[in-house]
Amino acid sequence: MAITRRKISIIGSGFTGATTALMTAQKELGDVVLVDIPDMEDPTKGKALDMLESTPVEGSDVNVTGTANYEDTAGSDVVIITAGIARKPGMSRDDLVNTNAKIMKSVTQQIVKYSPDCYIIVLTNPADAMTYAVYKESGFPKNRVIGQSGVLDTSRFRTFIAKELNLSVEDVQGFVLGGHGDDMVPLIRYSNVGGVPLTKLMSQDRIDAIVERTRKGGGEIVQLLGNGSAYYAPAASLTQMTEAILKDKKRVLPTIALLEGEYGYEDIYVGVPTVLGGDGIEKIIELDLTDDEKESFAKSVNSVRSVMQALPQD
């Protein structure tokens, strides 16, 4: 049988969806189908055509199409959900839960109908609760429903550390545990630059300031943009996760995963270190946490649980 290109569908053609479409196409990860509501069909087609016309310059042999018809997503390998509303200055991500939960329900039904074997990556906020909603609605196994928060939050953390120390972003390692909210937990003990512990390179005061800036990183961009939220770094994060799955890279990345006893929690999607590869979330990595880290993680988990209570129960 002939080998065909991979297919990536992106639901929502707004800032994050369109930017992710461009990045995945430029990396030649597969053909891209960009989907939005019928009222947005022409602009969605226009964005897709504009991207397609960049592929000769990029040397990328992929197709990019725009549509409002889910039939066009049929047989997708990866479906990325960015559909929904974004917050504005003064709002928290949790304020989006009611509107976006309804959108998750309807888009998930369409995704499952046309791509029953796909891997779903959820970006829409509040991301932990929305990933749980998509998991429930899809009926998919937990490894095939993955949320995005930790790659972005860690990328912000790494950026701030690299800039502060004037060292390469490539050498900064670290990750952020917990929900995608202001009480996420950047783990200092597991952070290093080229293997050198962060605490050897930076004072505790500076580390604390960077942790705080990371926690509020989304809000910082919301304030600056004035009418919408971040999209370049979120799209880069989605692209890295998509690549990890489609190329079976078995990357160790923080993702929003379903906990079933790991870290002492049940039936909740929240950010933890995972192995992301050809079978989606292939493993959750359980770290030994100190009492302080456990307490911070518990606070973050509680915040996610309280948002989940707003999800429709049907």
Ligand SMILES: NC(=O)c1ccc[n+]([C@@H]2O[C@H](COP(=O)([O-])OP(=O)(O)OC[C@H]3O[C@@H](n4cnc5c(N)ncnc54)[C@H](O)[C@@H]3O)[C@@H](O)[C@H]2O)c1
């Ligand atoms: N988890 C994260 O790290 C993270 C990062 C960035 C953004 N986000 C979230 O992602 C979401 C999208 O952000 P954005 O900046 O792209 O917003 P945006 O407003 O630019 O785009 C959203 C798009 O979704 C479309 N849409 C709405 N309902 C739809 C439906 N039923 N079917 C298909 N499309 C639909 C809209 O028409 C719009 O084009 C927001 O909820 C935002 O908070 C999360």
Ligand SMILES: O=C(O)C[C@H](O)C(=O)O
């Ligand atoms: O902050 C937001 O509302 C968008 C996103 O979750 C982010 O962290 O940039």
